Amino acid sequence: MRTKLTLILLTSGMFIAGAVVTVGCTSNTSTATTHADSQVAEKSGAQLWSDNCMRCHNLRSPDSYSAAQWEVTVHHMRLRANLTGQEAQKITDFLKSAS
Amino acid sequence: MSKRSLVMTLSVGALALALSPAGGQDAPPVREGTVSRAEYEQLKKDHEELKREFAELKKARQAEVATTRPQPQLVAQPQGGATPATSDDLDDIDKTLRELKGQLREVRPGTEKLVIAGDAAVGFTSQRGTKSTFFAGIAPLVLWQPYERLLIEAAADIGISNDDNGASSTSVELTIANVSFIVNDNLIVGGGLFVAPFGAYHRHFDPPWINKLPDDPLVFSDGGLAPGSIVGFYASGAVPVPHGMKILYDAYVSNGPNLETQDSGSAGQLHFDNYSDLNNNKAVGGRIGLQPITELEVGYSIQYGKAGSAGFGDFNTVIQAVDFAYRKEFAQIFGTIDINGSWVWSDVGNATYDRNGQLGFGPVSFRNSRNGGYVLLAYRPTMVHNKFLRNIEYVARFDALTSPLGAPGGEHERRLALGVDYWITPAAVFKVAYEFDNRKNDAGANAFFIQLGLGL
Numbered sequence: 366m367r368t369k370l371t372l373i374l375l376t377s378g379m380f381i382a383g384a385v386v387t388v389g390c391t392s393n394t395s396t397a398t399t400h401a402d403s404q405v406a407e408k409s410g411a412q413l414w415s416d417n418c419m420r421c422h423n424l425r426s427p428d429s430y431s432a433a434q435w436e437v438t439v440h441h442m443r444l445r446a447n448l449t450g451q452e453a454q455k456i457t458d459f460l461k462s463a464s
Numbered sequence: 465m466s467k468r469s470l471v472m473t474l475s476v477g478a479l480a481l482a483l484s485p486a487g488g489q490d491a492p493p494v495r496e497g498t499v500s501r502a503e504y505e506q507l508k509k510d511h512e513e514l515k516r517e518f519a520e521l522k523k524a525r526q527a528e529v530a531t532t533r534p535q536p537q538l539v540a541q542p543q544g545g546a547t548p549a550t551s552d553d554l555d556d557i558d559k560t561l562r563e564l565k566g567q568l569r570e571v572r573p574g575t576e577k578l579v580i581a582g583d584a585a586v587g588f589t590s591q592r593g594t595k596s597t598f599f600a601g602i603a604p605l606v607l608w609q610p611y612e613r614l615l616i617e618a619a620a621d622i623g624i625s626n627d628d629n630g631a632s633s634t635s636v637e638l639t640i641a642n643v644s645f646i647v648n649d650n651l652i653v654g655g656g657l658f659v660a661p662f663g664a665y666h667r668h669f670d671p672p673w674i675n676k677l678p679d680d681p682l683v684f685s686d687g688g689l690a691p692g693s694i695v696g697f698y699a700s701g702a703v704p705v706p707h708g709m710k711i712l713y714d715a716y717v718s719n720g721p722n723l724e725t726q727d728s729g730s731a732g733q734l735h736f737d738n739y740s741d742l743n744n745n746k747a748v749g750g751r752i753g754l755q756p757i758t759e760l761e762v763g764y765s766i767q768y769g770k771a772g773s774a775g776f777g778d779f780n781t782v783i784q785a786v787d788f789a790y791r792k793e794f795a796q797i798f799g800t801i802d803i804n805g806s807w808v809w810s811d812v813g814n815a816t817y818d819r820n821g822q823l824g825f826g827p828v829s830f831r832n833s834r835n836g837g838y839v840l841l842a843y844r845p846t847m848v849h850n851k852f853l854r855n856i857e858y859v860a861r862f863d864a865l866t867s868p869l870g871a872p873g874g875e876h877e878r879r880l881a882l883g884v885d886y887w888i889t890p891a892a893v894f895k896v897a898y899e900f901d902n903r904k905n906d907a908g909a910n911a912f913f914i915q916l917g918l919g920l
Contacts, residue, residue, distance in 0.1 A: 423890035450649030
């Protein structure tokens with residue numbers, strides 16, 4: 366019973382933590398988050414593409430897909446690889462410009 | 465002059481020569497098979513004359529074409545002294561219109577925002593204790609983004625297989641069918657049939673063009689410990705934190721797993737393809753990950769639920785996993801090191817199987833606490849100049865699965881796989897591997913694999 370309660374609390378905590386941090390980021394009131402966002406902003410789309418995608422697989426040539434297809438593909442990978450919206454946008458912009 | 469024209473010219477010349485007075489009975493006798501000097505000179509003269517006439521005709525024809533070609537015309541008579549539009553201006557307008565149409569088509573829902581991707585694998589397996597066989601499979605993935613924030617995904621595994629009686633069959637299994645919606649920069653929500661965000665393997669390393677070995681680790685293969693595709697709802701996202709780090713999170717609620725109670729070889733194991741739940745208790749789970757540096761990701765996953773089987777009751781199940789992935793290029797070793805791994809713990813509460821002995825293996829009571837995992841290490845000399853060497857990757861993987869020896873199908877299995885890959889393109893790899901298998905209860909089933917893995 367105790368284990369069950371702990372697990373439920375842990376899982377609930379993950380949901381709540383995610384929601385709290387999400388709201389914090391959305392409202393842009395957190396200094397720490399703003400600082401972290403600026404670090405992402407400093408990186409180019411090409412750099413973010415390399416950093417995030419190569420952790421799991423080789424990089425495909427940008428001309429593998431059309432600009433519209435890259436938009437869809439990065440949306441899919443945003444879900445699979447837990448990319449932030451800012452990262453996904455910069456990667457998409459880079460791939461669309463290079464496709 | 466082309467060869468054809470030359471032949472025609474010579475033919476006409478020859479005919480003219482034959483009909484000319486010089487060709488009459490006063491001409492010197494012609495030796496059979498040879499041409500006299502006079503005949504040759506006449507033929508040459510006729511040939512030169514025909515060439516000149518042909519050149520004159522060609523020149524006249526070109527002049528005629530030039531005079532009949534349409535000139536740029538004024539298509540509108542502007543008022544007020546503005547420059548009149550020409551056909552070149554119309555061409556520019558036409559080009560602009562085409563570009564605008566293209567842009568319009570791109571933003572129109574349901575047309576351009578459709579991608580068919582996926583993966584495929586073909587290969588050969590020779591494993592001790594079973595007959596060697598070729599195999600093939602394809603997994604098309606359809607991605608459709610009808611609106612900017614909405615993504616619809618569908619995927620299926622299409623393959624061939626043999627059942628226990630050796631009969632061949634083909635199979636089509638839906639593995640993904642979900643809809644996800646971007647709430648904001650840090651949150652995506654969705655629902656449907658999706659790949660469980662439990663551990664990193666199924667979501668990141670599973671496809672044959674990413675997996676560096678031809679088979680899956682035991683804990684992530686069929687009959688393993690970790691869930692694959694599940695039905696439910698999920699929330700997913702990432703949050704950047706100071707010092708360049710990033711926190712990743714996934715949470716889900718899904719149909720609970722199904723408990724195997726009838727099979728003498730796998731009683732007590734969990735089936736996750738429980739697409740319509742057997743009870744009202746749902747499984748909840750998720751993963752929280754951290755990227756402390758760009759090259760490294762670590763994660764912890766947990767799933768809790770009640771597993772049931774018709775007429776058998778429900779039992780608590782807890783599955784946990786830790787995972788990591790690291791990849792970095794080192795100049796000192798002229799290449800890239802790729803190392804990733806995961807360990808999974810699965811626990812099903814104490815239960816008695818085959819209570820009345822009718823199934824032939826009971827009654828047997830046990831708590832099915834199992835665990836296992838893998839560590840994969842790969843090296844690819846990405847910084848050497850020779851292209852052939854640069855495309856070779858050397859792979860080693862250790863994996864294990866431990867289940868209670870007294871339980872049906874209980875085993876302590878350890879494997880070591882060694883492989884060499886050749887990367888034909890970034891998404892096409894040819895793999896050769898040998899796997900050493902060691903088991904506590906049964907004889908090990910060493911295996912040799914060849915596989916071509918493709919990302920589509």
